Amino acid sequence: MERPLRIGITCHPSIGGSGILASALGEELARRGHEVHFISYERPIRLPEGAPRLHFHPVAVNDYGVFKYPDYTLPLSVKMAEVTRDHGLDVLHVHYAVPHATAALLARSMLPQGSRPRIVTTLHGTDTTLLGRDPGYGPAIRHALEHSDAVTTVSAYLRRETEQLLAIDRPIEVIHNFFTVRPFRRVRAEVRRELGVGNEALVVHASNLRPLKRIDLLLEAMARVRPADSFRLLILAGGDFSPYASEVRRLGLADRVIVRQNVGEIEDYLQAADLGLFTSEIESFCLSLLETMSLGIPSVATAVGGIPEVMEAGVTGLLAPFGDANGLARAVESLVRDPGRRSELGDAARRRARALFSADVIVPRYEELYSRVCSAGPPP
Numbered sequence: 001m002e003r004p005l006r007i008g009i010t011c012h013p014s015i016g017g018s019g020i021l022a023s024a025l026g027e028e029l030a031r032r033g034h035e036v037h038f039i040s041y042e043r044p045i046r047l048p049e050g051a052p053r054l055h056f057h058p059v060a061v062n063d064y065g066v067f068k069y070p071d072y073t074l075p076l077s078v079k080m081a082e083v084t085r086d087h088g089l090d091v092l093h094v095h096y097a098v099p100h101a102t103a104a105l106l107a108r109s110m111l112p113q114g115s116r117p118r119i120v121t122t123l124h125g126t127d128t129t130l131l132g133r134d135p136g137y138g139p140a141i142r143h144a145l146e147h148s149d150a151v152t153t154v155s156a157y158l159r160r161e162t163e164q165l166l167a168i169d170r171p172i173e174v175i176h177n178f179f180t181v182r183p184f185r186r187v188r189a190e191v192r193r194e195l196g197v198g199n200e201a202l203v204v205h206a207s208n209l210r211p212l213k214r215i216d217l218l219l220e221a222m223a224r225v226r227p228a229d230s231f232r233l234l235i236l237a238g239g240d241f242s243p244y245a246s247e248v249r250r251l252g253l254a255d256r257v258i259v260r261q262n263v264g265e266i267e268d269y270l271q272a273a274d275l276g277l278f279t280s281e282i283e284s285f286c287l288s289l290l291e292t293m294s295l296g297i298p299s300v301a302t303a304v305g306g307i308p309e310v311m312e313a314g315v316t317g318l319l320a321p322f323g324d325a326n327g328l329a330r331a332v333e334s335l336v337r338d339p340g341r342r343s344e345l346g347d348a349a350r351r352r353a354r355a356l357f358s359a360d361v362i363v364p365r366y367e368e369l370y371s372r373v374c375s376a377g378p379p380p
Contacts, residue, residue: 004033005370006088008080008117010104011095013044016208016238017287018095018124021154021177023047025093028180028363030054037083041072045264057083073099073106080107084117091370093120097127098137101144118373121148122175125284125305126212128153128162142166149373155306158284173369176309177285178362179294179353182267191272195258201231201336204273204297206266206288207280208238215244217279217325223251224329230336233277236269237261270295275335275342281322283307293317293353298345300331310357316349 007029011022023044026036030053037055038047047056059079063070080092080103092107094100101121108116127141145151145168152175153159159172186194192202203222207213215235222233233256235241241259248257263269276292276299283289283305290310292299301307303319313319318335320327335342355361 004035005090005367005374006035006037007370008037008039008083008089008092009095010039010076010080010092010100011044013040013042013047014208014238017154017177017285018122019044020046020287021124022093022095022122024178024180024359025363025366026054027051028359029366032363032367034367035087037087037089039076039079039083041076045262055087073103076100077103077106077110080104081110084108084111085115088115089117090374091120092117093122093366093370095122095124097121097123097141097144101148102140105144105147118149118370118376119147120150120152120369120373121145122152122154123158123162123284124154125158125282128158128165129282129284133165138166142168146170149376150369152369154285155309157306157309161284175365175369176357176362177287177290178357178359179287179290180359181294182265184268184271185265186268188272191268195232195234195272197232197258197272200229201274202234202272203231203332203336204234204236204270204276204292205278206236206238206270206276206291207278209241209244210239212281212283214279214281216247217323217328218277219244219247219251219253219257220325221277221279221328221332222256223253224325225332225336226329228252228256231332232256232258234258234260234269234273236263236266266291267295270297273297274339275299275332276301276317277328277332278302278307279322279328280304280307286310289317290353290357293349294357296346296350298335298342298349300328300335302328312348312352315345316352317345 011019023046030036035053039057041059043056092104094104104119152173278301285306299317302322311317318331
């Protein structure tokens, strides 16, 4: 790349795969010498403060009485245009098509021809699989994708879904997610003491608790694991777990389940675990699965969406059909009982994560994509 680029990134700032990936990408790009400007209504939860070449620009959202619902797209587009103008951004990289890609297109149209940035849109899942099916959103998503300079998806599965659901006839590049393990602040034994875990196997689940994550199936599967005192279940919740409290009690798991909400430094807790469990109904990639793999932790997961692209079944973890609570429970039991097998799968998981889903592998692909769109002539 001839010179460092000035890149604007917009993502959902709460805990969730897209925001975590976008934050990590911004950090890595800044580390590689690029100027990175995050534009969102809140600072992304995992975005560090004070890092060189890493900036945050908040979007003010006013709740005017004339509108029934507060509008975010218009103030976001204005802030995107302001930051692009003031800092000479080359690229606006937006994560999720709506409202972010729509706002980026509007922001670009506000700027004079010589100051218009290129727009790269990365799809993470529900902007295609959920909103893409909605007639109130589908046409807007299709328009945003057709007018972006480049479109990427985080899995081949999601590319196929996008092409089919939205009838998109343009190149879509698959660039998988990545994860970089940060230094631990506490040792494994200390974290397990804090959690009250002794010799039991610690099973971990991390998600934003959206309905598609199927926490009901997660709890049902763990309630069928035998013996019942052989495990503890740690749920790292990126949201409110209280709606599931009654289900925990009904299943007799009250003394087995530990919940930690909105954890920013997730590595401390993951490194204390023995295996992961992910019971999603659909996943475009499952970044939480990659997080466990990167730490050498094998997982049991449902064989849905992009998960088989991330995990090599029987080599780096175990897969079960979606909805099969018994199958999930038996897979968990097999790993709880066999530490040697856990270690074998975990070592293979760490090697796969480093070889296919590390920053050193993935970030240069984004840099090459930025360079390509910037050298393709002026944007419309």
